[in-house]
Amino acid sequence: xxxxxMTRRRWAIVTLVSTLATAILATSVVAGQFRSPDSEAFHAGxxxxxxxxxxxxxxxxxxxxxxxxxxxxxxxxLCLWDAPSAGSRQRQGGCNSADDPLGGHELSVSFAYDGxxxxxxxxxxxxxxxxxxxxxxxHVLMSDGSRRAMRLRDARIDGASYRAFGxxxxxxxxRQGAEPAAVLxxxxxxxxxxxxxxxxxx
Amino acid sequence: xxxxxxxxxVVVVMVALTLAGAALAGATTxxxxxxxxxxxxxxxxxxxxxxxxxxxxxxxGHDSTVTFIDNVTYSWHATVRNTSSTTYTYWFASxxxxxxxxxxxxxxxxxxxxxx
Numbered sequence: 001x002x003x004x005x006m007t008r009r010r011w012a013i014v015t016l017v018s019t020l021a022t023a024i025l026a027t028s029v030v031a032g033q034f035r036s037p038d039s040e041a042f043h044a045g046x047x048x049x050x051x052x053x054x055x056x057x058x059x060x061x062x063x064x065x066x067x068x069x070x071x072x073x074x075x076x077x078l079c080l081w082d083a084p085s086a087g088s089r090q091r092q093g094g095c096n097s098a099d100d101p102l103g104g105h106e107l108s109v110s111f112a113y114d115g116x117x118x119x120x121x122x123x124x125x126x127x128x129x130x131x132x133x134x135x136x137x138x139h140v141l142m143s144d145g146s147r148r149a150m151r152l153r154d155a156r157i158d159g160a161s162y163r164a165f166g167x168x169x170x171x172x173x174x175r176q177g178a179e180p181a182a183v184l185x186x187x188x189x190x191x192x193x194x195x196x197x198x199x200x201x202x
Numbered sequence: 203x204x205x206x207x208x209x210x211x212v213v214v215v216m217v218a219l220t221l222a223g224a225a226l227a228g229a230t231t232x233x234x235x236x237x238x239x240x241x242x243x244x245x246x247x248x249x250x251x252x253x254x255x256x257x258x259x260x261x262x263g264h265d266s267t268v269t270f271i272d273n274v275t276y277s278w279h280a281t282v283r284n285t286s287s288t289t290y291t292y293w294f295a296s297x298x299x300x301x302x303x304x305x306x307x308x309x310x311x312x313x314x315x316x317x318x
Contacts, residue, residue, distance in 0.1 A: 036258050036313040039229035042288070043254065043317050080286070090294065094286025096262045103262025103287065110284035112291070117278050196285055201267045201304060 045075035046095075051086045054155040054164035057126055061171055068128045068166040070157050072098050078157070082112050082128045082166065093128065101157065106185040106194035107131040107138065119179055119200050125169040127198065129183060133161040135193070137186040140167070142178040143199070234313030238264075238305035244314055246301040248273050251318035255301040257289040258313050265306035268314070270299045278302075 055068035069081040069091070079095040092112040102108045109129035115122040129150070131138055138150040150165040169180070185194040233244030246252065255268045262285055269281035270293040279299070282291040283306065293299065303314035 036231065036235045036315075037288075039231060039256060039258075039315040039317060042256070042258070043229065077288070079288075079290075090292055092280060092282045092291045094282070094284040094290055095288040096286050100262070103285065105263070105285075108262070108284070108286060110282060110286065110289075112280070112282045114279060114281070115277060116281060121277065197265055197306070198283060201281070201283060201306065 042075070042077075045073045045077060046071070046079065046091075048074035051081075052155075052157075053086060054130070054157075054162075055128070055153045055166040057082065057128070057166035057168050060168055063124055063168070066126070066166070066168075068164055070130065070155065070164070072158055080108060080110060080128060080130050082110065082126055098158065101130065101162070102132060105196070106135055107183060107196055109183045109196050109198060111180065111198045113200065116200060117202050119174065122174060122200065125174060125180075125200075127165075127167045127169070127180065127183070129165050130155070130157075131163050131165075131185055133163060134187060135163060135185045136188040137190070138163075138165060139184045139186065140180050140198075141182040141184055141195075142173075143181045144176075144178040146178060147184075148173070148180075228318045229315050230317075231313050231315045232301060233303060235311055236313070237309065237311055238266075240305060240308035243302060243304040245271070245303075246314075246316045248298050248300045249316075249318070250296050250298045252299060252301055252316040253294055254290070254292050254317040255303065256315045256317070257303045258315070259287050259289075260311040262287040264310040264312065266312070267304045267306060269302050271302050273298045273300070 049072045051071040053067045057066040059065035071079045076098050077095040078098040078101040081091040081093040083091040093110045096103045113122050113125040140148040152163040155162045155164040180199050183196050187193050232246035257266045257268050265285050266289050267283040268289050268291050270279045280291045280293040301316035
């Protein structure tokens with residue numbers, strides 16, 4: 001009887017240790033799949049490659065116009081920027097691998113704003129995006145259910161065709177209490193084929 | 203004993219050089235690499251020197267935000283939100299500020315860094 005109890009206790013310990021070891025191993029394997037890039041090298045890479053203007057952001061309410069730019073860096077990144085000019089380092093946006101500029105989606109959008117976090121304190125809010133050629137329309141879905149259609153412009157990047165847009169939300173659009181919630185990509189039949197969440201973060 | 207002292211000096215010099223090198227590089231990782239939960243945020247130390255703020259992720263499709271927060275009004279400046287594999291912003295103002303990053307979606311790996 002005592003021997004049986006010892007065996008059960010031993011099995012319980014072995015099971016516990018095995019479970020813990022498996023959990024630790026699984027965690028380390030998953031963690032090992034992501035290596036944070038060298039920040040300094042990545043940053044230096046943004047000074048390389050070619051940059052082209054693909055859309056405009058209109059001036060308004062005393063704010064100067066800006067542009068939407070695409071940059072293919074020598075380090076294999078394709079970056080989508082909201083910036084005052086092609087040569088400016090005052091850029092905001094994001095980068096994906098140049099092999100997959102849209103990250104496996106039909107659209108890649110970036111939302112930038114100044115002020116906040118309270119929406120009432122936001123002074124300027126802009127949305128830029130790059131979409132696949134087969135996307136016929138892009139709509140911004142507002143929190144009140146209304147939609148804003150984006151004006152798309154054809155863009156040729158590294159031999160492939162895309163469409164791009166830039167939009168500055170007017171104070172009137174934001175003062176009415178509605179705020180951007182998602183960006184919808186529609187095909188030629190008006191069917192939604194992809195969407196990306198966006199909006200103010202609190 | 204003399205050999206031990208020499209060894210200690212070498213170690214101290216190496217550590218000092220490593221720290222100096224990190225400072226000169228100008229990049230500071232302030233969060234991660236780690237797995238992020240939805241709405242989880244992190245912030246760097248306050249400095250007037252930070253100019254750029256990055257959120258590096260393990261691929262695209264993960265919704266994140268980067269911004270700068272000043273140390274007077276705690277307002278947000280130059281906020282950017284997207285699902286790109288790297289989310290990036292700048293703020294060249296001389297204000298004392300900290301970089302802040304936030305995961306808007308869950309269960310992805312990533313890290314945040316500020317650069318001066």
